[in-house]
Amino acid sequence: MKTLFNNYLNTFSGLSREVWWLALITLINRAGTMVIPFLSLYLKESLDFSLSNVAWIMSAFGLGSVIGSWLGGKLTDKIGYYKVMTFSLLATGLLFIALQFLITFVSFSLGIFLVMLVADMFRPAMFVALSAYSKPENKTRSVTLIRLAINLGFSAGPAIGGLIITTLSYGGLFWVDGITCILATLVLINVLNPKTTKTLDDIKVENPKSAYHDKAFLIFLIAMVLFGVVFLQYFSTMPIYYKDVHDLSVTEIGVLLGLNGFLIFAFEMPLIKWLENTTFTKTGLMLFGGILTGLSFIILNFTSWTGVLIIGMLLMTFGEMIAFPFSNAFAMDRAKKGNQGEYMALYSISFSIAHIFGHNAGLQMTDKLGFENTWYIITGLAALCVFLLFFLRQYLNAKKRIKEKERKEEKEILWI
Known part of the structure; x- marks a missing residue:
């Protein structure tokens, strides 16, 4: 059993320190988005929106995600992945906190669109950072570690979210979501600052x-x-x-x-x-x-x-x-x-x-x-x-x- 466990741990060897930090930031961020699984329930039960209105809000959610991913990619090529990730995490935290104060159909639709636009700017920037912090032979395993962090975050998030709703109400979700995003920003600034991190695959393309x-x-x-x-x-x-x-x-x-x-x-x-x-x-x-x-x-x-x-x-x-x-x-x-x-x-x-x-x-x-x-x-x-x-x-x-x-x-x- 000990040998089996050691062999399992060895599959994680060789990954850079920066990749591990990126996985932790992703875990905090994904666990923090616990409002998402309960969004349709919140809209129906707390704000008394019709199912038709909920469906349109979810469409705004998806549209924000598409535009945010595109914009995140453009900005990453222009100003670099570090600045995009920092802005995305911090702004998402503040926007999540503000979202709870939007109670009309139009305002919430625009609000969730903006939240997802800013939040999903993080994804392409994170992938480019992951590529930079990984040796070429370790890229697939680095991606796998990030996926592991995402899965753990998504598993823990709904469970914690259910407890928060029970003890604090739906409003507590928005506060916790916002605060976890801000915490992830602080971790990012402290451990992945370009002045102190080491890139292992610096790609420069002339044309x-x-x-x-x-x-x-x-x-x-x-x-x-x-x-x-x-x-x-x-x-x-x-x-x-x-x-x-x-x-x-x-x-x-x-x-x-x-x-x-x-x-x-x-x-x-x-x-x-x-x-x-x-x-x-x-x-x-x-x-x-x-x-x-x-x-x-x-x-x-x-x-x-x-x-x-x-x-x-x-x-x-x-x-x-x-x-x-x-x-x-x-x-x-x-x-x-x-x-x-x-x-x-x-x-x-x-x-x-x-x-x-x-x-x-x-x-x-x-x-x-x-x-x-x-x-x-x-x-x-x-x-x-x-x-x-x-x-x-x-x-x-x-x-x-x-x-x-x-x-x-x-x-x-x-x-x-």
Whole structure:
């Protein structure tokens, strides 16, 4: 047991001090956004908004996220990741505190739009910082550590949020959210100041390439939007399926969803460490992750046995553990060619778009077509994602062969 534990700890070795600090800041920030899971309840119960109004506010939430990610990328390329992260965390803290005082539909819609715009400026800046503070061979594991911090934050946040609502009311959530963001800012200023930190992969591009002209990256982004739409069904339509079709209790649903977080915590880092030492390419691993996630839906239509839900959760979780870290690492690798902030902003936006359409589309389909047909359609989207990733792999291999041929011809000319 001791050997197993030591082997697990060894999978975290080699990561820079700055990456660990960035993970802690992310953990504080993610745990602090505990108002988000309770937002729809707050709007309906405390402010007496209709479901239609709540839906529009959530759309404003998603739109703010998209624009914030884009703006964060632009500013990162202009003024650097440190300034963007510092401003985003501090301003988000102050805006969260102010949000509780907005009580009309229009003011709250504008307020949540502004909060998400400022909050999601942090994401592309954080990814660029992560790339700078990681050795090239450690980038995928660095991403995995950040994902671990995000998962821990999202797990702790709702639990703490529930206690705060019980003891302090919904208003307490906004205060705690704001204060945790401000605390994360203070940590960032003290431990990641450019004057004292050490960059391990300083990328300077003389003639930066626009991500919008990178064909391979655009194909990748479309695949990620599709993967995001498929993956997000587990956090909107799937819990309803568990309850309505398999008669699971709220506690059983919580345990099943909690299995996802536990498996990620226990196995993701060792799995990524092992996969990094294999000959598999990033695109090949993303493709495999997409296949596993798609299979997690289609198998639900083959049997009414409740145990299939656990198998589906296992397939989805391992698909997620493989696809997300390597897709993030792929995006960071492509970003070396040009404007890093722009590349990482578009990567973040791909999942923001999935959030805007994924939940709504899944719920609408289950309402009008039923769960069985919905799972077939979702599996079809996963298959399209896999096809795009396969095409991407072939495209990159072809370009690689062309470059190798050109280098060979240049050597032959020089020899002559």
